[in-house]
Amino acid sequence: MKSFFSSLKTERTARKAYRTREDARADVLDYVERFYNRRRKHSTLGHLSPVEFEERADLA
Incomplete structure (x- = not known):
């Protein structure tokens, strides 16, 4: 939260x-x-944005 x-x-x-x-x-x-x-890139998502992370998850 502090970072946010x-x-x-x-x-x-x-x-x-x-x-x-x-x-x-x-x-x-x-x-x-x-x-x-x-x-915004998130370190907990492998430096992907939430949208990019979701798209990659859908492709897998």
Whole structure:
């Protein structure tokens, strides 16, 4: 979790000022859904993104 929050801060929220808590929540959810969970490489998955990992599992 520590690594996730570090990535979130440096890659998404560090220089942003949100008008409302809901704006911040929506931006964080967008980051998680569209970037962190889909394209970011994860060391526990052999340095593959979750999408790449799933595709390779489907081919096997």
